[in-house]
Amino acid sequence: MSNFSCLIFDDHPLVCVAIKSLVESLGVVNAVHTATSSKSALETIKSENVGLIILDINLQDCDGYDFYRRIISHGYEGKVIFFSGESSHLYSQMAFRLGADGYVCKSENYSILKDAIEAVAKGYSFFKFKHTTTDSKPLAELSSRESAVMKHLLQGKTNREIANVLNISDKTVSTYKRRVLDKYNVNNIMELARVTTT
Known part of the structure; x- marks a missing residue:
């Protein structure tokens, strides 16, 4: 012990x-x-x-x-x-x-x-998952709020729904959404889902 x-x-x-x-x-x-x-x-x-x-x-x-x-x-x-x-x-x-x-x-x-x-x-x-320092798709550095917005986006929620859950404005959600997409170098949620789940 x-x-x-x-x-x-x-x-x-x-x-x-x-x-x-x-x-x-x-x-x-x-x-x-x-x-x-x-x-x-x-x-x-x-x-x-x-x-x-x-x-x-x-x-x-x-x-x-x-x-x-x-x-x-x-x-x-x-x-x-x-x-x-x-x-x-x-x-x-x-x-x-x-x-x-x-x-x-x-x-x-x-x-x-x-x-x-x-x-x-x-x-x-x-x-559970193998992690290396040479991943072809390295993990983006997200703030806790960006991570929260991304989680809801990947669950299929709309900007308005996310705004209500997180108690922020639609515009703020859009800003965080754009930051997340930019950090992962993708153009839409479908691409984001692909790079974060494969």
């Missing part, structure tokens, strides 16, 4: 309970903490010897990627596994490029998450 603890950060309490039970059964950490808000997550990181964080991307009060950047900038040196409902390899790539240690989709069997936790605890990384 390691001498550090694990923090599970997900805004769904039942998910936290399920993952906590799994982590405890593995015996790879000495304690397991849960948090459903960024405030409680940050407090736990500051007060406990957290060496492994398992967190979602789409959180109620923050973006998982932004939260990761924040804790790293404040000196966190432990391991991080993203556990998200997003199945597109784009999200796995973003986690990889940010420096995370693993990515598991929530639609996967829990045995996959188990394998990821055990691998990361031993010092390995765990990503």
